[in-house]
Amino acid sequence: MKNSNDNYYDRAFTHIYVEKELASGTQAKDIMKHFPNAKIILIDHYKDVFNRSGQNFHEQKKVRNLILANKKGKLVYPGAQVCQSFGNQHFYYTSSVMNCIYDCEYCYLQGMYPSANLVVFLNLEDMFDEVRELLKQHPVYLCVSYDTDLMALESILSYGKRWAEFAKENEKLTIEIRTKCASLKAWEDIMPSKQVIYAFTLSPEEVSKAYEKRTPSLKQRLTCIKTLMERDYQVRLCFDPMLYISDYKKIYGAFFDEVKKEIALNQVYDVSIGVFRVSEDYLKKMRKQNPKSAVLQFPYENENGVYQYQRELTNEMLNFAMDALKESIPEEKIFSWEEEKGKESNGKKRK
Amino acid sequence: MLYISTALYCEAKPIILYFGLKKTDQFHKFQVFLGDDILVVITGVGEIAASVAISSICSVIPPEKGDFFLSFGSAGTVSKSLTLKEIYLLNKITQLSTNQTFYPDVLFRHPFREIQGVTGSRVLKEEIQALNQTQEESLFLYDMEGAASYISASYFFGTHQMAFLRILSDYGEKKDQREWLTPNQLTLMIEEKAHALFPFIEQMKEQARQKEQLLHTQTSEFLEQMEQLLCLSTSMKYILQQHLSYYLLLHDDLLDIIKWCDTHIPNSCKSKREGKIYFEELKRQLL
Structure with a gap:
């Protein structure tokens, strides 16, 4: 629903829902301190609010609220089919936070979660315990910021720091923290580590402006990346998802040139490329909630339950990206989801 | 369209007059008033009455995608720290009989103080013992329609399309019916808060007017x-x-x-x- 009156919607985080058993704890109180004017509503279980029927993700996204909870049951999951393993055999992910403060029009979270409210799980230690158990069996490659942007929340949660410290204690653990955050302050208390990869999603400024609301500009992201690399942090660049827009070759061409000009690509940890793709069930929900989104209403093709661009177009876009990047970075460091899917996660790269 | 439900006519009267609503004879079991993009139904007192009226109205005049629902009425409390004649917005509604709790989204700006609501099937005075045993939080408003209105309306409206306003009318101490507020007194009490209530209703009405029609x-x-x-x-x-x-x-x-x-x-x-x-x-x- 489009609103002609901007005064209708309230600011974000005006309400914090807290599980009763956590409300008096230090962790919850520390987080709540960041929102002194928020109304605190006590709840029995986070799902009582998060899983209500009849919620509208798109509407809630305009005024996200916060839910503080403890996560029970399984806490670490094997990596999903639509995610890149980057050649790691033991690929897992975990969600210490559900949902993101940014508002990207193409984001799969709109189809995955019933609510746009942010859920912060306070029992990070339980997640560490589960990872420790996995580490007894084999090395672990763990993505901790898939369903959120932990670095964008660092000033409130410090979860990036806690995950980095946990990795330091466990040498067989490699962590990926995916982000669009460009505030160097978020890294202030985090030591650089070979075991922690900061995966920055990059898009042309035109795409970012149109489809990545509330995110830092391309220029800000590039400046942040450059500084982090100078300080020895491991950086991965994710040109994913690439979106099919009119003049995409011109726009993405100029974008790759700018990235190459600003960043020494041969010094990044690796690079991933991918086009927009989303599961059938998610896209159905996303389209219903946001019928005015050109990105979501694009007539994608359904290939084994995953909606994506027509095969020819997918290949054309990926080849375009590959051609633009391969002169600046060895091809074996360029990972493409298109090549990985359907194969075992065995480290094969796009040729 | 903005759908408004109140239990009593005297609670709806100021709204009916202000928005110039006209009674429709389309419904025989409840009074329904219609105007420009606004509908008021007088449900009667209690959870079943509220449920039946809201469900009937929404079945006969089905809400469209962008429509809104407002439940408005009077409520009591046992907490003397809450101000009489003040309008409150409920951000959490517990049904006393089932101990189920519902959370309407509060995405809109509003001038009201927010509070938890508890819905019971008897008047406040008769439920005080049960409330003391079940309610952990001391600040709440007590009414007889809130939870049922939420449950019924949620069949037709999203969590972001519902709002629940209550005016605090008493502390539940009146000994018998003779001491209760008269309908006129309740109407006057609401009229005194018109400066906050009517702009809010206007805002919801305006919001409900924004419609989408993608496939023309x-x-x-x-x-x-x-x-x-x-x-x-x-x-x-x-x-x-x-x-x-x-x-x-x-x-x-x-x-x-x-x-x-x-x-x-x-x-x-x-x-x-x-x-x-x-x-x-x-x-x-x-x-």
């Missing part, structure tokens, strides 16, 4: 024409509809595409196979 008439006609012309199957029609939806987000109308079809697509296709060739070509044009 021109598109439906074009789609039907192509279905016949190109011998489209159901799935092909769906694919073409998706292409048209996408095209219309990038262009104002279908005029260029219609022109293109006039020159590139014949008036009839000899076979499904021929139709498919033109269908593929049309899809490319729409991207």
Whole structure:
């Protein structure tokens, strides 16, 4: 629903829902301190609010609220089919936070979660315990910021720091923290580590402006990346998802040139490329909630339950990206989801 | 449209007068008042009455996608720290009989203090013991319709399309009915808060007026024409509809595409196979 009156919607985080058993704890109180004017509503279980029927993700996204909870049951999951393993055999992910403060029009979270409210799980230690158990069996490659942007929340949660410290204690653990955050302050208390990869999603400024609301500009992201690399942090660049827009070759061409000009690509940890793709069930929900989104209403093709661009177009876009990047970075460091899917996660790269 | 429910006529009276609503004789079991994009139903007291009235109204006049629901009425409390005659917005509603709790979204700006609501089936005085045993939080308003209104309305409205306002009318201490507020007193109490209540209702009404209509008439006609012309199957029609939806987000109308079809697509296709060739070509044009 489009609103002609901007005064209708309230600011974000005006309400914090807290599980009763956590409300008096230090962790919850520390987080709540960041929102002194928020109304605190006590709840029995986070799902009582998060899983209500009849919620509208798109509407809630305009005024996200916060839910503080403890996560029970399984806490670490094997990596999903639509995610890149980057050649790691033991690929897992975990969600210490559900949902993101940014508002990207193409984001799969709109189809995955019933609510746009942010859920912060306070029992990070339980997640560490589960990872420790996995580490007894084999090395672990763990993505901790898939369903959120932990670095964008660092000033409130410090979860990036806690995950980095946990990795330091466990040498067989490699962590990926995916982000669009460009505030160097978020890294202030985090030591650089070979075991922690900061995966920055990059898009042309035109795409970012149109489809990545509330995110830092391309220029800000590039400046942040450059500084982090100078300080020895491991950086991965994710040109994913690439979106099919009119003049995409011109726009993405100029974008790759700018990235190459600003960043020494041969010094990044690796690079991933991918086009927009989303599961059938998610896209159905996303389209219903946001019928005015050109990105979501694009007539994608359904290939084994995953909606994506027509095969020819997918290949054309990926080849375009590959051609633009391969002169600046060895091809074996360029990972493409298109090549990985359907194969075992065995480290094969796009040729 | 904004749907408003109140238990009593005296609670709705100021709204009816202010918005110039007219009683409709379409409904015989409850009083219903209609006006420009606004509907008020007087449900009667209690959870069952509220449920029945809201469900009936919404079944006969089904809400559209952008419509809103407002439950308004009086409430009591056991907490003396809450101010009499103040309007509160409920951000959490617990049903005393089931101990189920509901959370309406509060996405909109509003001038009211927020509070938890508890809904019971008897008047406050008779429920005090049960409330003391079950309610951990001391600040709450007590009413007899809130939870049922939420449950019934949620069949027709999203969590972000509902709001629950209560005016605090008493502390539940009155010994017998003679000491209760008269309908006139309650109406006056609400009128005193008109400066906060009416702008809020106006705001919800305005919000409900914003409607979406993605697939307009021109598109439906074009789609039907192509279905016949190109011998489209159901799935092909769906694919073409998706292409048209996408095209219309990038262009104002279908005029260029219609022109293109006039020159590139014949008036009839000899076979499904021929139709498919033109269908593929049309899809490319729409991207």
